[in-house]
Amino acid sequence: MAGKIIVIGGGIAGISAKLRNRKSKxxxxxxxxxxxxxxxxTLRGKSVDFPRIKRNLDYTGKATGIDLEEKTxxxxxxxIAYEKLVIATGHSQKYxxxxxxxxxxxxxxxxxALYLRNQLVNRKKxxxxxxxxxxxxxxxxxxxxxxxxxxxxxxILAGLxxxxxxxxxxLLEKNGVNIELGNPVDEVKKDCVxxxxxxxxxxxxLFAGGFTGNLPEMKQExxxxxxxxxxxxxxxxxxxxxxxxxxxxxxxxxxxxxxxxAIIARSSGxxxxxxxxxGTKPFVPNNFANIIRVGDQYFGTIGNIxxxxxxxxxxxxAAVALSINHAREV
Ligand SMILES: Cc1cc2nc3c(=O)[nH]c(=O)nc-3n(C[C@H](O)[C@H](O)[C@H](O)COP(=O)(O)OP(=O)(O)OC[C@H]3O[C@@H](n4cnc5c(N)ncnc54)[C@H](O)[C@@H]3O)c2cc1C
Numbered sequence: 305m306a307g308k309i310i311v312i313g314g315g316i317a318g319i320s321a322k323l324r325n326r327k328s329k330x331x332x333x334x335x336x337x338x339x340x341x342x343x344x345x346t347l348r349g350k351s352v353d354f355p356r357i358k359r360n361l362d363y364t365g366k367a368t369g370i371d372l373e374e375k376t377x378x379x380x381x382x383x384i385a386y387e388k389l390v391i392a393t394g395h396s397q398k399y400x401x402x403x404x405x406x407x408x409x410x411x412x413x414x415x416x417a418l419y420l421r422n423q424l425v426n427r428k429k430x431x432x433x434x435x436x437x438x439x440x441x442x443x444x445x446x447x448x449x450x451x452x453x454x455x456x457x458x459x460i461l462a463g464l465x466x467x468x469x470x471x472x473x474x475l476l477e478k479n480g481v482n483i484e485l486g487n488p489v490d491e492v493k494k495d496c497v498x499x500x501x502x503x504x505x506x507x508x509x510l511f512a513g514g515f516t517g518n519l520p521e522m523k524q525e526x527x528x529x530x531x532x533x534x535x536x537x538x539x540x541x542x543x544x545x546x547x548x549x550x551x552x553x554x555x556x557x558x559x560x561x562x563x564x565x566a567i568i569a570r571s572s573g574x575x576x577x578x579x580x581x582x583g584t585k586p587f588v589p590n591n592f593a594n595i596i597r598v599g600d601q602y603f604g605t606i607g608n609i610x611x612x613x614x615x616x617x618x619x620x621x622a623a624v625a626l627s628i629n630h631a632r633e634v
Contacts, residue, residue: 309580310377310384312367312520313392314359316566317551319630320573321390325581328390330634331363331379337631338414341566341624344597347417347445355414359631367393367520372544377520388546388580391533392573395552395564396518399511404492408433408511411442423508424448431497431506433489435460437596439512440472443481444598451481452504454497456488463563464594467610468603475598515564517553529555537586539576548576562589566627595620 309325311318314332322330335358342355369378376383397412399405410416420442428449432439435455443451453460453476459469460476460483473483487499497504517532527534527542533549534542534557541547542557551569554576555562562568568589575587595604595616602616611619 308386309388310386311390311392312377313394314361315392315394315551316569316627317392317573319634320570321392321550321577322634323630324574324577329362331367332361333366335364339624339627343414343417344441344445346414347421352414352418357628357631359634370520370522372522372524372526375546390548390550390576390580391553392550393518393520393553395515396531398514398516402489402492407492407494408509411438411510411512428507429505430508430510431504432510432512434511434513436513437461441597442512443476453481453483454487454489454499454504455485458485471603472598475601479599519553538579538584539572539587540579548580550576563591565591566623567591567593593619
């Protein structure tokens with residue numbers, strides 16, 4: 305059995321890790337967990353408190369530095385020693401590689417939803433760059449606006465089966481959303497987005513992609529890709545074996561594509577903790593349910609079965625409720 309295990313990040317992955325080993329120490333800079341699927345509810349008008357879930361922490365504060373040789377985490381000006389470390393610090397969003405990025409608003413947190421909601425008081429032209437699940441959900445959530453999704457590829461929800469794209473396209477177009485395919489962005493200007501010879505007028509340009517990890521500063525170099533820690537199948541850093549990573553913070557070395565999702569966060573948090581406690585359990589990613597929402601409409605898959613309507617809605621709500629219950633149990 306390992307000695308002191310510190311978990312940095314009390315989101316979905318970190319909470320699952322803590323519940324697997326209550327003696328571990330959980331730290332987070334935020335006294336509330338933000339339940340990401342509920343950010344869309346705030347965008348649609350629900351209270352800003354709706355996505356905020358209170359949970360208990362052993363340390364409240366930002367982990368500002370990790371010394372991988374000394375095995376300490378700096379928080380609130382103090383160095384806390386660990387035997388094993390589980391890093392679960394979630395995601396960040398990058399779009400500074402786009403020409404004119406200063407005119408782009410990201411969409412990844414509660415503040416972004418509030419900003420956008422306040423902008424929608426007057427009808428606005430909004431261009432959403434990226435037709436992945438987030439672009440689709442955000443477009444589906446806004447009513448007081450004229451919305452265009454600009455997608456570089458030849459269909460929205462390109463990472464999912466074709467049926468998803470067709471279903472989402474139908475729902476969005478019924479809501480008046482304009483979907484422009486095959487339009488890679490060349491430049492964003494104050495009042496438009498340029499793609500080749502075309503210009504799409506825009507009061508607000510949102511970027512709904514570019515998700516990367518969000519790691520604390522480290523004194524030494526650790527192998528990362530897209531700011532996510534490269535781990536082996538035991539979710540152990542490939543160069544610092546006392547460090548484990550879970551959820552959006554990890555990328556499995558040669559593990560193929562693993563989505564950033566709540567299900568993966570939950571299961572990887574458990575596996576990372578079990579292995580930090582001395583186990584040798586390989587992580588088997590299984591994103592067995594995938595439900596997307598467009599306004600009040602829900603659709604997706606459970607296993608290989610396509611579902612929509614109230615069944616899809618219930619599955620999504622049940623998954624959110626499970627994560628909230630876990631947070632309350634910590
Ligand atoms: C708008 C939006 C909607 C989404 N909807 C869905 C959905 O419907 N279904 C789905 O499966 N997935 C959805 N996702 C993705 C899903 O929420 C994430 O994949 C999941 O939350 C990842 O869990 P995590 O524990 O890795 O990170 P998070 O849940 O983001 O938790 C990370 C935690 O680390 C803390 N932290 C960060 N840095 C530090 C630091 N230096 N020191 C201390 N604490 C720190 C943060 O405060 C946070 O509490 C959505 C994401 C977004 C942005």
